[in-house]
Amino acid sequence: MAYSIEPIGIVHSPYKEKFAVPRQPGLVPSARCEVILQGEANSLEAVRGIEQFSHVWLLFLFDQNLKAGWRPTVRPPRLGGNERIGVFASRATFRPNGIGMSAVKLKGVRHHNGQVIIDVGGTDLVDGTPIVDIKPYIPYSDSLPNALGGFASEQPPIFDVQFSEHAQQQLRGKQADYHRAVITEVLAQDPRPAYKKGKPDNKVYAVNLFNFNIHFMVTEPIVTVISIDTINQ
């Protein structure tokens, strides 16, 4: 039996494409992300009292992956991308029903011209991701610090990020510090595909973040930002 679900909002985030999106929420705390409520859910009543919680769960759809379907096994990047495990033993984005969940910091709720906006801490969601539910994070039932995390027990390593002189000059304007912080945190995760890691790599990678097209190289454990070009929209 099939059920129908309908988004209650969408995410606005700096991540304009899947590449370089943090693999878990909280890895890019500087990023400013918003949940824009829509339809009947766009009401201050629906979020009344939410500010008493420090964190919320966002349930969302991996909408860019839904058409591609799913397979029983996946190759998680954490295992180097060549070992297969079950889709239900992973947080893979290609999965039955395509629902994801992220615990994020709740920064506040705003209301402008009939639009309710929820400000949340750095998410791991692409700009435009449909949100299907928001729930308060309840530590006594959700927080299990002694749970065994299997292959994902350890936080992934964080690389150093350096900016070329050229890239540094391209980052100007009143949001320069903010953009620099987010770019640093995003690239510090080493967003390259798993099979590139631990080997010499002279490839130049490109990623869209905010309205920038950013080029970078990785010489482990250092990421060098080569250029930060503004995309004319």
Place this chain on the structure above:
Amino acid sequence: MAYSIEPIGIVHSPYKEKFAVPRQPGLVPSARCEVILQGEANSLEAVRGIEQFSHVWLLFLFDQNLKAGWRPTVRPPRLGGNERIGVFASRATFRPNGIGMSAVKLKGVRHHNGQVIIDVGGTDLVDGTPIVDIKPYIPYSDSLPNALGGFASEQPPIFDVQFSEHAQQQLRGKQADYHRAVITEVLAQDPRPAYKKGKPDNKVYAVNLFNFNIHFMVTEPIVTVISIDTINQ
């Protein structure tokens, strides 16, 4: 835009009705619960490697509530049932898209005659609840022990449960100890509606658990089990 989701399994649990279902997972650890995978998800491949995690998230549908729809505000039992807060500030079961999530202990995976069964610790799910996803619990991103839990910060109080001599005699057979443990843990939560609490109450309540119809009374902080009648099925 609407999306279609399809259950990947259903839950088998002792809870035959919504009344007396634990308000959070883990409150009734003795209960034996199973996730029966179905359709294409019913494959050992899809759960390969899941045993390396101690806990998993079950995403499920509040299927008994879907037809009734939702309202922007709810009255959570934790607030005595008379204060209204936003649906997104609550874990209420009547909510847009009707999706719930529970972190539960993973006890094991079995395979019988082509059927994959996942044994999980005490869930808060009614027997027959449709499961729409299973994800590993990843402590470094899911466990936020310092999160502020608002009105749900404290674990609810646990009552003492006593069995009448008659009830005790009715509990026989090789599963008597197991049934007694689950009945005790379920009733220790005081499943009465919020407006009944903190007041004298001489009502006799009934609940269906396993194949029993159980009658009990509450004289805070003591719950007395009056009778445990077997339902002929």
